[in-house]
Amino acid sequence: MIQTQTSRDPRAEASPSGRAGRGQDIIGAQISMREVTKKYGAFVAADRISLDVEPGEFITLLGPSGSGKTTLLNLLAGFQRIDGGDILIDGKPITNVPTHRRGFGMVFQSYALFPNMTVAQNVAFPMRMAGLDRATSDRRVAETLEMMRLSEHAAKTPSEMSGGQQQRVAIARAIVMRPRVVLMDEPLSALDRRLRESIQIELRELHQTIGSTILFVTHDQSEALTMSDRIAVLDKGHIIQVDRPLEIYRHPKSRFVAGFVGESNLIEAEVLERRGDTATLRSKAGHVFQAGSRNVPSIGKVTVLIRPERMALHDGPQPGTAPATVTSALFMGETLRIEAAMEGGETLLIRCPDTAARELPAPGSKIHVGWGPQDCWVLA
Known part of the structure; x- marks a missing residue:
């Protein structure tokens, strides 16, 4: 009307x-x-x-x-x-x-x-x-x-x-x-x-x-x-x-905004160190990674947001990557939508562009995922 x-x-x-x-x-x-x-x-x-x-x-x-x-x-x-x-x-x-x-x-x-x-x-x-x-x-x-x-x-x-x-x-x-x-x-x-x-x-x-x-x-x-x-x-x-x-x-300033506006991966992590513009964190699965220091306390536990399109998919282990097991994989035209479970139990959603060199991984297969400090944000 x-x-x-x-x-x-x-x-x-x-x-x-x-x-x-x-x-x-x-x-x-x-x-x-x-x-x-x-x-x-x-x-x-x-x-x-x-x-x-x-x-x-x-x-x-x-x-x-x-x-x-x-x-x-x-x-x-x-x-x-x-x-x-x-x-x-x-x-x-x-x-x-x-x-x-x-x-x-x-x-x-x-x-x-x-x-x-x-x-x-x-x-x-x-x-x-x-x-x-x-x-x-x-x-x-x-x-x-x-x-x-x-x-x-x-x-x-x-x-x-x-x-x-x-x-x-x-x-x-x-x-x-x-x-x-x-x-x-x-x-x-x-x-x-x-x-x-x-x-x-x-x-x-x-x-x-x-x-x-x-x-x-x-x-x-x-x-x-x-x-x-x-x-x-x-x-x-x-x-x-x-x-x-x-x-x-x-x-986003809260879990609600992070979850409602776009798709998101929320990872619980512990602050190991803050230095300059970055902080070193460790997930429940034991994966150590870095994030921008915005909103990061000196010590304690935090929730880290990583958007699915910011996750890099690797076929084998590389420095800074974490192992995961594919639970589902969908071909969506221009992108692949992959869900995977980390060793600590966290479920990850990965969106990556479809390329001729990339096969759609089968459920149960092993992959490695990684992200840089610029790809993740600590919720306030």
């Missing part, structure tokens, strides 16, 4: 813009959430959440079902009332502002296009509701259709278009008024993988062009990593970590 909430605002005539550093102005608003709380009986869907979103930023709310991400979006949109705290746009509270006066563009999973209208008429609908003159509306619709690569489809009805094209129309209708804030609730989840990846790239380019602040909700980690300036990871009504995608992926 897609809705575009409009107000009679001259911002509809603002020129397209982008994020700072892109050579264009930013039209996006600053969003501030202060101790926002929402309860459904005894269930706390949002537990005193605070979050600041910068003007023109693309931020993704990422988390499993029931984590509170859609609740936050609904509270920001005005579909639900908060039970505590406040939400501010450019420093002004909007708690008592009705949904239709917030001026947000909104895109949801269901397209909800008018079946009896053409593509151009669907996109023009918010401008007609805002009372803009025909010339302005026609010009803005033409600009937006070109931006979304829909110009040649302007006269078609939704039934004559594919799902991906219909979603582009839904997005076009949400941005045609150049809203300062665009809210997106899992808008790509109904699309197939290849089309979803294509529209992800288009949305990033669109964001750089229009300069609106975008709040995007998804449970798809790849989607969040690909599209976002920053990601807010939620769980059980709390924000667990807010950071740039690279930091979220490489330096």
Whole structure:
């Protein structure tokens, strides 16, 4: 469903813009959430959440079902009332502002296009509701259709278009008024993988062009990593970590973030020594290895994160490698997915590129795995 909430605002005539550093102005608003709380009986869907979103930023709310991400979006949109705290746009509270006066563009999973209208008429609908003159509306619709690569489809009805094209129309209708804030609730989840990846790239380019602040909700980690300036990871009504995608992926601050955002190997180890930028550790299996010293205490036990694609696969023992026994191996096209058990009982997941020289190892076969200090991170 897609809705575009409009107000009679001259911002509809603002020129397209982008994020700072892109050579264009930013039209996006600053969003501030202060101790926002929402309860459904005894269930706390949002537990005193605070979050600041910068003007023109693309931020993704990422988390499993029931984590509170859609609740936050609904509270920001005005579909639900908060039970505590406040939400501010450019420093002004909007708690008592009705949904239709917030001026947000909104895109949801269901397209909800008018079946009896053409593509151009669907996109023009918010401008007609805002009372803009025909010339302005026609010009803005033409600009937006070109931006979304829909110009040649302007006269078609939704039934004559594919799902991906219909979603582009839904997005076009949400941005045609150049809203300062665009809210997106899992808008790509109904699309197939290849089309979803294509529209992800288009949305990033669109964001750089229009300069609106975008709040995007998804449970798809790849989607969040690909599209976002920053990601807010939620769980059980709390924000667990807010950071740039690279930091979220490489330096998660908890086991939950490490496990939820991408695949991970978590190895329990003991600190043997810290020296300069590296620390020497020993796993339960007795494997001694080095890791970057970030977050490493002087002594004690730690949890080490190693992403599957950072593990190197060797046919025989080499300095710094550890023996393991293959428990499963899958051919996945461009990659091989291998699970193996170390002597200490740890299960490792390895992803390596498929090459002509590499055979898919059989379950029960012996392999050796290794990684460098730059390939593993100690959880804080």
